[in-house]
Amino acid sequence: MTRLATVLFSIAMITQAVAQPVTAPPAQPEWYASALPLLPDGYIAGLGFSETSTDPADTKALTGYIAAYPKSANDPKTPASAFDAGHVLVVRLKRADSKLKAVSGELRPRDRKVSGEIERVISAAHDESEYDKLHSDLLAKAKSLPAGTMPCDIHGWSEDKDPKGLNVRAAPDVKSKVLGTLPPPYKFKAKDGSENTPEGGWLTEFSIVGYKNGWFLIEGAQPPGKDYEGEPYPRNAPKPYPGRGWVSANKVGAQYANGDTRMGGLYQAPHSDANWMPAKTEGGSEIRADGGPKKILACSGYWALVESHDKVRGWWRRLCSNQVTNCS
Numbered sequence: 001m002t003r004l005a006t007v008l009f010s011i012a013m014i015t016q017a018v019a020q021p022v023t024a025p026p027a028q029p030e031w032y033a034s035a036l037p038l039l040p041d042g043y044i045a046g047l048g049f050s051e052t053s054t055d056p057a058d059t060k061a062l063t064g065y066i067a068a069y070p071k072s073a074n075d076p077k078t079p080a081s082a083f084d085a086g087h088v089l090v091v092r093l094k095r096a097d098s099k100l101k102a103v104s105g106e107l108r109p110r111d112r113k114v115s116g117e118i119e120r121v122i123s124a125a126h127d128e129s130e131y132d133k134l135h136s137d138l139l140a141k142a143k144s145l146p147a148g149t150m151p152c153d154i155h156g157w158s159e160d161k162d163p164k165g166l167n168v169r170a171a172p173d174v175k176s177k178v179l180g181t182l183p184p185p186y187k188f189k190a191k192d193g194s195e196n197t198p199e200g201g202w203l204t205e206f207s208i209v210g211y212k213n214g215w216f217l218i219e220g221a222q223p224p225g226k227d228y229e230g231e232p233y234p235r236n237a238p239k240p241y242p243g244r245g246w247v248s249a250n251k252v253g254a255q256y257a258n259g260d261t262r263m264g265g266l267y268q269a270p271h272s273d274a275n276w277m278p279a280k281t282e283g284g285s286e287i288r289a290d291g292g293p294k295k296i297l298a299c300s301g302y303w304a305l306v307e308s309h310d311k312v313r314g315w316w317r318r319l320c321s322n323q324v325t326n327c328s
Contacts, residue, residue, distance in 0.1 A: 026047060028047070028048050029048045029049070029050050029064060029100070030099055030100055031048075031050075031064055031091070031093050031099075031100040031101055031102050032048040032064075032066070034101045034102040035048065035064065035066055035089065035091045035102035035105055036066075038089060038091065038102060038104065038105030039066070039068060039089055039105070039107070040107050042070060042071055043068045043069065043070060043071065043087065043089075043107065044068065044069055044070075044071055044073075044268055044269075044274075044275050045066050045067070045068055045089070045275060046066065046067035046068060046069060046268070046269070046271070046273045046274040046275050047066070047067050047273040047274075048064060048065065048066045048067075049064065049065045049066075049067075050062070050063075050064050050065075050093075050100075062092075062093040062094070062095075062100060063090065063091065063092065063093065064090075064091040064093050064100075064102065065088050065089065065090060065091065066088065066089040066091065066105075067086065067087075067088055067110075067271070067273040067274065068086065068087045068088060068089050068107060069086045069087070069268060069269035069271065069274050069275075070269075073268055073269035073270075073274070073315075074266075074268050074269065074305060074313050074314050074315065076214070076297040076298055076305065076313075079150075079211075079297070079298040079300065079305050080269045080270055080300065080315075081150065081270070081300050081301075082135055082270035082271070082300040082301030082302065082303045083135060083139050083151075083300070083301060085109070085110040085111070086110050086269065086271060086274075087107050087108060087109055087110055088107070088108055088110045089105045089106070089107050089108075090105065090106050090107075090108055091104070091105045092104045092105070128272060131260070131302065131317075134153075134301075134302060135301045135302065138151050138153055138301055138302075139151060139301075145209065145210045145217065146171075146210070146212070146217070148212055149210035149211065149212050149217055150210060150211045150212065150298075150299065150300050151209070151210060151300075151301065152208050152209055152210055152211055152216075152217075152299035152300060152301065152302075152304075153207075153208075153209065153301065153302050154207075154208045154254065154299050154302065154303075154304050154318065154319040154320075155205065155206070155207055155208060155254060155319060155320050155321040156205070156206065156208055156216070156218075156252045156253060156254035156296065156319060156321055157203035157204055157205045157206070157252070157253055157254065157321050157323070158182040158183075158184075158203060158204045158206075158247070158251060158252065158253075159203070159251055159252065159253040160182070160184060160251045161184050161185060162184060163184055164181065164184075165181030165182055165183050165184055165238070165240075166181060166182040166184075166204075166247055166248075166251050167181055167247070168180050168181060168182060168218070168221075168241045168243075168245035168246065168247055169245055169246045169247070170245060170246070171246060172212045172213055172214070172215030172217075172246045173215075173246075174248075176246070179241055179243065179245045180240070180241020180243070180245070181240070181241060182204040182206070182221055182240045182241065182247070183204050183223070183224050183237075183238035183239070183240055184201075184238075185200055185201030185202065185203055185224065186201050186202050186204075186223075186224040186225055186237060186238060187201045187202070188202070188225055188229050188231060188234075188237075197225060197229075198323070198324075201224065201225075202224040202225025202228065202229075202323065203224055203253070203321075203323060204221055204222065204223070204224045204240050205221070205222050205224075205321040205323075206218040206219065206220055206221040206222070206240075206321070207219055207220045208252070208299060208319075209244070210299075211249075211298050211299045211300070212246075214248065214249050214250075214298075215246045215247065215248060215249060216246065216247055216248075216249050216252055216296075216299070217244065217245070217246055218244070218245065218246070218247055219242075219243065219244040219245075220242060221240035221241060221242050222240070222242075223237060223238070223239055223240060224237075224238070224240075228323065228324055249296060249297060249298065250295070252296050253292055253296065254292050254293070254296060254304070254319035254320065254321055255289075255290070255291065255292040255319065255320050255321065255322055255323075255326070255327050256287060256288065256289050256290065256291060256292055256293070256316055256318075256319065256320075256327065257289055257318040257319055257320040257327035257328075258289040258318065258327060258328045259302065259303075259316065259317025259318035260317070261316075261317050262276060263286065263287070263288040263289070264278055264279070264286035264287060264288065265277050265278040265279045265286070265287065265312070265314070266279050266287075266306065266308065266312055266313070266314025266315055266316055267314050267315040267316070267317075268314055268315070269315060270300050270301065270303035270305075270315040270317070272317070274315070277312050277314050278312070279308035279310060279312035279314065280308060280309060280310040280312075281308070281309055282294070282309040284310075287308055287316075288328075289326050289327045289328040290326035290327070290328070291326075292319075293306035293307060293308055293309070293316070294306075294307050294308060294309045294311075295307040296319070297313070302317050302318055303315045303316065303317050303318075304316055304317075304318075304319045306319075
């Protein structure tokens with residue numbers, strides 16, 4: 001099989017540094033368990049952080065924080081926003097028997113002051129502030145999107161095998177105008193008549209720039225396999241609608257990419273300090289930047305709400321559309 005040495009990899013890396021996957025869970029403060037009952041109904045606790053000294057000789061009241069997000073943050077009907085900082089449980093701590101324990105707590109919106117006091121989980125390569133900047137820039141561009149559209153920056157492909165192709169519509173509605181189609185899986189043939197393609201065929205790739213009510217707003221669709229084959233793309237081969245339009249989320253697939261977060265599972269909300277849940281691949285191994293989710297349900301910023309093959313539903317940062325290598 002002939003393939004171009006240059007592989008389409010449409011995720012723009014923040015720097016030239018190679019991100020090292022985060023695998024170990026961060027240690028929670030000793031007072032964390034005692035503070036959980038203070039969290040109001042309707043919220044799920046994420047990571048906990050201490051603001052001040054843990055010196056056993058310090059007997060004054062101390063302060064702790066627990067990141068908190070709504071229970072509905074990973075519900076496809078009410079997906080959370082990566083542009084919403086969420087809430088934080090501000091906990092008053094006291095030392096008893098040389099241990100810190102929570103004595104009271106108040107849920108507050110997470111503003112800049114509180115955020116500055118909390119060290120979010122990061123990878124060895126990229127700081128969370130860099131992703132905050134990327135999301136800020138993305139939100140500034142949201143003016144170009146249709147009203148009510150959640151801005152996104154992920155990549156995917158069409159999994160629709162209908163010979164007629166996947167409809168790209170003018171609005172997120174099955175009754176809206178069809179602007180064009182995305183070809184079904186396509187198999188190249190070499191000059192000698194043999195198939196020059198992976199099993200199942202090449203898929204049509206595109207960028208996902210928005211989400212609304214079960215639909216993805218896409219653009220820049222590429223002919224299936226065009227950038228992977230050594231042979232010129234046949235003139236009579238199917239060509240996708242390259243403009244901006246809407247496709248049903250249940251027809252879209254992608255591969256996990258390295259988003260500088262903890263590998264092996266999904267987050268309950270689109271933030272790296274949200275509750276983390278282990279998840280598996282189709283083969284039963286821990287998910288990582290290789291292979292993809294069973295379903296892609298929604299997106300927000302650089303995050304995607306997905307369902308893993310063992311039916312865990314949560315958020316993963318960065319999806320790519322690379323069909324020949326992993327996305328690390």
